[in-house]
Amino acid sequence: QAVPPGNPRRAFAEKKVVEYMRNLAYSQQQAASARSQYNPVSFNSDVLDTQLELYLSFVATVGPPDVLIVGSSRALYGVDPQQLQQYLVAKGYRPLNIFNFSINGATAKVVDFQLRQLLSNNQLPKLIIWADGVRAFNSGRVDRTYNSIVASEGKRKLLSGVRPQLPRAQSNLASTCYQFPKPYNVFAPPYSPFEISRGEAMEINYREQTTTVRPRVDDRPKRSEPGEETLLWERAATEGSPSNRGNIGVGNNSHILYPDYFKTSQYSYKPSSQNYSNLTSHSQYSTQLIQAVAIADVANAIDANGFLPMDGRFNPSYYYQRRPYVAGLYDGDYASFYLGGTQAQALTSVVNFTKSRNIPLVFVNLPLSDSYLDSVRWSAEEDFHRWMLSRARENNFTFLNFNLYQPQLAKNEYFFDPSHLNRYGAAAVARYIAASTRISWPH
Numbered sequence: 001q002a003v004p005p006g007n008p009r010r011a012f013a014e015k016k017v018v019e020y021m022r023n024l025a026y027s028q029q030q031a032a033s034a035r036s037q038y039n040p041v042s043f044n045s046d047v048l049d050t051q052l053e054l055y056l057s058f059v060a061t062v063g064p065p066d067v068l069i070v071g072s073s074r075a076l077y078g079v080d081p082q083q084l085q086q087y088l089v090a091k092g093y094r095p096l097n098i099f100n101f102s103i104n105g106a107t108a109k110v111v112d113f114q115l116r117q118l119l120s121n122n123q124l125p126k127l128i129i130w131a132d133g134v135r136a137f138n139s140g141r142v143d144r145t146y147n148s149i150v151a152s153e154g155k156r157k158l159l160s161g162v163r164p165q166l167p168r169a170q171s172n173l174a175s176t177c178y179q180f181p182k183p184y185n186v187f188a189p190p191y192s193p194f195e196i197s198r199g200e201a202m203e204i205n206y207r208e209q210t211t212t213v214r215p216r217v218d219d220r221p222k223r224s225e226p227g228e229e230t231l232l233w234e235r236a237a238t239e240g241s242p243s244n245r246g247n248i249g250v251g252n253n254s255h256i257l258y259p260d261y262f263k264t265s266q267y268s269y270k271p272s273s274q275n276y277s278n279l280t281s282h283s284q285y286s287t288q289l290i291q292a293v294a295i296a297d298v299a300n301a302i303d304a305n306g307f308l309p310m311d312g313r314f315n316p317s318y319y320y321q322r323r324p325y326v327a328g329l330y331d332g333d334y335a336s337f338y339l340g341g342t343q344a345q346a347l348t349s350v351v352n353f354t355k356s357r358n359i360p361l362v363f364v365n366l367p368l369s370d371s372y373l374d375s376v377r378w379s380a381e382e383d384f385h386r387w388m389l390s391r392a393r394e395n396n397f398t399f400l401n402f403n404l405y406q407p408q409l410a411k412n413e414y415f416f417d418p419s420h421l422n423r424y425g426a427a428a429v430a431r432y433i434a435a436s437t438r439i440s441w442p443h
Contacts, residue, residue, distance in 0.1 A: 087434035105145030140336025328376030
């Protein structure tokens with residue numbers, strides 16, 4: 001781009017760019033084929049195993065993070081650490097080291113396990129942002145992810161005192177030098193098949209501070225997409241009624257976006273119609289299990305800061321023509337809904353643990369799309385808001401409800417399925433977190 005089209009050097013420059021990009025793709029392939037020799041016992045979760053290796057490597061490279069993000073797949077896709085760092089730098093903070101250690105299916109019990117048992121004291125961060133939603137705290141549903149971890153060989157090793165660790169440092173010199181391929185295939189794609197554009201320029205409008213509350217389900221008109229978005233500061237939630245819900249699972253069209261990295265298997269269903277309003281009423285279906293997506297190479301999908309960016313944009317009319325709409329009444333994630341029991345005990349455990357280590361805790365209730373929030377899910381979200389707000393006040397941690405106080409984050413263009421944010425939504429959430437006046441960031 002530095003060479004104008006009319007410049008005599010342009011043709012040569014274009015060829016060199018193609019050559020450089022082809023060599024970059026080749027280098028990436030060679031690096032991928034010589035991956036880390038870290039081969040620990042598994043915790044029965046591919047994403048947890050991958051995130052753990054990456055986190056240990058992150059700590060070995062730059063030290064414990066200033067900020068650690070934890071949560072389920074909603075946080076894994078929904079909070080971009082690098083965008084958060086950039087927004088904080090724009091506000092005058094030093095570049096903070098931020099890592100997203102979220103895993104798909106994580107509940108409060110899983111987060112408690114990660115923080116209290118999996119990580120050692122010298123691997124803990126200075127600040128924890130727990131980003132998720134009400135489903136992570138429903139003790140009435142089966143906690144498959146936690147049960148799978150408990151039954152794993154990795155958990156048994158932990159109980160015997162053996163912690164996961166990386167191999168000891170070796171020479172930084174590679175044992176093999178690779179010869180770049182000859183440029184005979186000039187039509188080869190000059191890019192990685194998983195190349196992702198990382199972010200858009202986003203400006204924050206600080207002109208207004210508002211107390212706008214997201215309207216209830218029955219009161220919400222058809223949402224028009226605003227042209228200019230104004231940042232609505234979240235207020236200390238001292239009044240008002242609540243909002244909505246989400247968590248677990250992997251996304252809807254990942255196999256289309258990244259065919260080389262995802263395997264897809266459809267759950268069979270027979271909707272009576274493909275109309276948006278038709279419901280699939282089967283208690284075993286969780287909304288996020290309508291299309292199960294298994295990550296085939298999550299190590300390549302997740303970036304260096306533990307974030308998994310998704311590029312698709314949610315279109316309800318298109319989405320529900322191809323998938324059944326599962327009402328909250330029949331959603332397994334809301335089965336026997338109960339905000340007490342073992343998940344509540346796990347929250348108390350995390351709160352007490354972070355207090356004992358002087359680590360500030362921030363809980364962010366992540367946004368959900370309007371189409372996801374029927375009356376059942378909305379009611380659960382209202383209960384969750386009151387429940388979490390009470391515990392935040394009693395235990396002196398920060399609770400930010402982006403469902404209730406940031407309704408503009410519910411725009412469809414910020415999601416890739418009804419309850420998971422895409423990379424644009426993840427950047428927007430990072431922007432709102434950075435704008436919060438209630439978080440004491442590490443100095």
